Amino acid sequence: MTEKAIEIKNLDYSYPDGTEALCNINLDVFEGEFIGIIGPNGAGKSTLLLHLNGIFRGNGNSHIRIFDLDINDKNLAHIRSKVGLVFQDPDNQLFMPTVFDDVAFGPINMSLPKDGVEASVNDALEEVDMVSSIRRPSHHLSFGEKKRVSIATVLSMKPQILALDEPSSNLDPKHRRNLINFLQTLKLTTIIVTHDLDLVVQTCSRVALIDKGKIVAAGNTLDILRNKSLLETHDLEMPNSFF
Numbered sequence: 124m125t126e127k128a129i130e131i132k133n134l135d136y137s138y139p140d141g142t143e144a145l146c147n148i149n150l151d152v153f154e155g156e157f158i159g160i161i162g163p164n165g166a167g168k169s170t171l172l173l174h175l176n177g178i179f180r181g182n183g184n185s186h187i188r189i190f191d192l193d194i195n196d197k198n199l200a201h202i203r204s205k206v207g208l209v210f211q212d213p214d215n216q217l218f219m220p221t222v223f224d225d226v227a228f229g230p231i232n233m234s235l236p237k238d239g240v241e242a243s244v245n246d247a248l249e250e251v252d253m254v255s256s257i258r259r260p261s262h263h264l265s266f267g268e269k270k271r272v273s274i275a276t277v278l279s280m281k282p283q284i285l286a287l288d289e290p291s292s293n294l295d296p297k298h299r300r301n302l303i304n305f306l307q308t309l310k311l312t313t314i315i316v317t318h319d320l321d322l323v324v325q326t327c328s329r330v331a332l333i334d335k336g337k338i339v340a341a342g343n344t345l346d347i348l349r350n351k352s353l354l355e356t357h358d359l360e361m362p363n364s365f366f
């Protein structure tokens with residue numbers, strides 16, 4: 124049987140101001156699986172992703188395992204080397220003077236040798252078609268370019284799990300298509316938060332629909348995305364490719 128890559132049990136999370144963002148989330152993701160997390164604005168999708176490498180910790184009985192490791196203080200560095208998280212906002216991901224430095228940050232921290240770092244950076248930038256910007260300041264890039272570099276900052280660490288928050292937002296059609304092609308060749312366990320339901324159809328075998336902090340439906344991608352009334356109840360629309 125395939126190994127569980129992510130196990131989420133009874134995950135509750137409230138922000139310090141009292142906003143209840145997640146309520147009793149239970150979800151298993153299996154090794155090599157691609158799962159889409161969909162839902163309206165404010166559903167809790169980004170909050171959920173931020174739990175996967177321990178940036179947030181659930182309240183009370185919440186429990187998350189990554190492969191055979193519980194997320195706790197002791198395992199945090201190890202967990203973060205396994206789970207590559209691409210934030211919704213690239214300005215939260217990019218903080219170094221140049222694109223190279225941003226993409227090299229992870230490999231350098233994992234103490235790869237210098238030529239290993241350069242190779243990882245190049246390979247990662249190649250995947251997102253940003254090699255030609257390697258010496259540019261990250262803050263000069265457009266939002267879509269920053270988004271692509273953000274993905275590279277995570278790929279360069281060669282994670283076992285990829286968690287992407289709205290990876291296609293602001294990408295032009297060519298680079299959105301490249302992203303989909305790239306995702307289709309990936310062998311990693313991948314969890315994708317997105318409003319781009321066509322991207323979900325083309326990459327994810329399973330979907331979880333979240334609203335108001337709860338999973339309201341989970342199952343086979345086509346079963347969920349063909350359910351017009353379910354989608355409309357949660358402020359979503361069927362993918363364009365279905366028409």
Ligand SMILES: Nc1ncnc2c1ncn2[C@@H]1O[C@H](COP(=O)(O)OP(=O)(O)O)[C@@H](O)[C@H]1O
Binds near residue numbers: 138168
């Ligand atoms: N830092 C924060 N402090 C308080 N509430 C927050 C914070 N960030 C997000 N929220 C709230 O938590 C809920 C879930 O937000 P989020 O996970 O960003 O939703 P989504 O990614 O699905 O759009 C929303 O009600 C949002 O307003």
Ligand SMILES: [Mg+2]
Binds near residue numbers: 168169170211288
């Ligand atoms: Mg979000």
